[in-house]
Amino acid sequence: MRRTVPQTTRNIPLFVSADFNGFLGLLVDNLSVMAFLATALIGIFGFPADLVYTRMFPGTTLGILLGNLAYTVMARRVARRTGKTDTTAMPLGVDAPTTIGLALLVLGPAFLSYKQAGMDEHAAAIATWQLGMASLVVMGVFKTVLSFFGAMVQRHVPRAGLLGSIAGIALVLMGFLPLVEIMKVPVVGFAGLGVVLYALVARGHMPWNLPGVLVAFVVGVLLYEGLGALGWLGHGYHMPAAWQWRFALPWPTLEWLHGLPLTVPYLSLILPFGLLMVVGGINVTESAKAAGDDYNTRDILLVEALATLIAGICGGVAQTTPYIGQPAYRAMGARTGYTLLAGIVIGLGGVFGYLSNLVEMLPLAVLAPILIFVAIGITAQAFEATPVRHAAAVVFSFFPAIARMVAIKLGDPTYVSPEHFNALYNDATQGVSELAVISVLGNGFIITSMVWASFVVAMIENRPRQAAWIALLGGALTLFGVIHSVMPAGNLYLPWALAPALRSMALQFAGAYLALAAVLLLFSLWRGERGPAHN
Structure with missing residues (x-):
């Protein structure tokens, strides 16, 4: 059997002709992202261009x-x-x-x-x-x-x-x-x-x-x-x-x-x-x-x-x-x-x-x-x-990101004062107002997506008790604004330090996870924790 002999770096060419193609592709990839960074900061938010190009770009x-x-x-x-x-x-x-x-x-x-x-x-x-x-x-x-x-x-x-x-x-x-x-x-x-x-x-x-x-x-x-x-x-x-x-x-x-x-x-x-x-x-x-x-x-x-x-x-x-x-x-x-x-x-x-x-x-x-x-x-x-059977969990995880994008296009909620948030909540004829829901759903959306996909995967695998624990984790994160922050800028907070209307909203969202966890635990007690439903 022929053995592979280790080479010295002298035997390995530093450049080959195809490296030029790879260089162009990698250059344009990076240039595209840097261009969007500059366009977003300068064009959308009015950030000083000189600071972007002479401070942010070099580092x-x-x-x-x-x-x-x-x-x-x-x-x-x-x-x-x-x-x-x-x-x-x-x-x-x-x-x-x-x-x-x-x-x-x-x-x-x-x-x-x-x-x-x-x-x-x-x-x-x-x-x-x-x-x-x-x-x-x-x-x-x-x-x-x-x-x-x-x-x-x-x-x-x-x-x-x-x-x-x-x-x-x-x-x-x-x-x-x-x-x-x-x-x-x-x-x-x-x-x-x-x-x-x-x-x-x-x-x-x-x-x-x-x-x-x-x-x-x-x-x-x-x-x-x-x-x-x-x-x-x-x-x-x-x-x-x-x-x-x-x-x-x-x-x-x-x-x-x-x-x-x-x-x-x-x-x-x-x-x-x-x-x-x-x-x-x-x-x-x-x-x-x-x-x-x-x-x-x-x-x-x-x-x-x-x-x-x-x-x-x-x-x-x-x-x-x-x-x-x-x-x-x-x-x-x-x-x-x-x-x-x-x-x-x-x-x-x-x-x-x-x-x-x-x-x-x-x-x-x-x-x-x-x-x-x-x-x-x-x-x-x-x-x-x-796995194909987890596709629904992947799709479900997209919704918080969509909420954040809608909030951006409607006018970023970081510009909305807490007082206006209170008015949005109090003016709602039934439950939390639509704009407030979009904003709260989008705050902390990355972690929300992880939590949502994780408990849906646990459900798909017929593990309702595990799904319940994940839902309880989501509720705990919600209480402190790690996800579903009720503050306009998505700030973290102590729930008891919030204004009454905002505290009520935070408790409702945290309570939603608690209610889901309770239902899932009842399912696990009724049917027992089982293995995956699919091969």
Whole structure:
């Protein structure tokens, strides 16, 4: 039997021709997410652009640089250990669902609330930046700890709960909302989206074997600039912004310490964001192993956790994650050089400012199609990677995310005063008012999705007693606002410290879980706890 002889790194080429395709795909993936982050903060919430591009971008891209450098080294070590010269590095970049979620649910609303509290725009922007940094530090520390317990998390939370919760974010925040942006310039956006779907979903062949993301990008740019110059896009076309020289080094700073107290109201979002990345890192490592590249799961998780932590300390506001597309990069022939090249180009882009110039020059309609594809992939995976009989639990877990999206489109409830909340409650002719229900249902939606999917899975498996305990946990979380917070900004609280109307609302939602638990316990006593109903 022929033995595999370990290779030295000298025998493994640093770059192969296909690495260029992989580099372009990884670059556009990251550029799309960074563009949505900037568009949301600047365009939707009126955040100062200079702070986004000279404070937030450099620190965030430093995390991408360091993470990809580490993954390149890890890939070459795996190649040397296994003797496989076709080893493909794990791609790392800005996580799309949590970055969009952080912008729309934490940073943007916080900026507006600080201004309403009397801060001038600059002070409110600095406080928001500090909040973003502190959020990343909290997530980085949390992920570092969880990287040693990732398997335990997977054992105790059903896959429908873990994947369903992130699929809910993907479907409504990085799928539907970017789709709305695309359709503002439909001739450009829909064509680019079609190319992405043809190349990446239908697996259609691109000319000269180019990556589908790059072809979609080129098609979008040509349509936008060509039709826009002819005046055929109407108000959907804007002249490209002038190129600006921005130089900003991502130095470590203690500014994040000022933001730590500001994270408390948002912990019900921040901590699940970190948890989801740990579980996602485990899943993508398993996916890479199935494709033929055997990475150590703990090493993968620790690298991305430390990259997030360093990014936060240096001014970043978006966490990094290993991308789920490693087998796709392997299939296109990329090896260990594409992550090195992407990390350097993106990292230096944050320092020298050309990344921010690209974001300003390119419309979201050109960049957003890749976000929609990723949203489709994440949502599809939630169904493909869970047992078929648990599909109903996955679907049920989407509803809290939908409620949060509706609340965003109706006018974010963080702008609603507690007094107005009281009026909404007291004016209801029957039960809690509709707007209040939407807001409360959407607050803490990630953890809510996990809880809902988990007790539905327990029901499906004919374990009503287990489902009852999960429902009781949901009620306990509700009492303190971890989920279903009755405060406009989704704050945590002590129930006895609430105003009477808000306390009544909190008790009703907590009582709903208690009533469900009682019914399920009665079922378990009547029929007994049994095993799964299906094979």
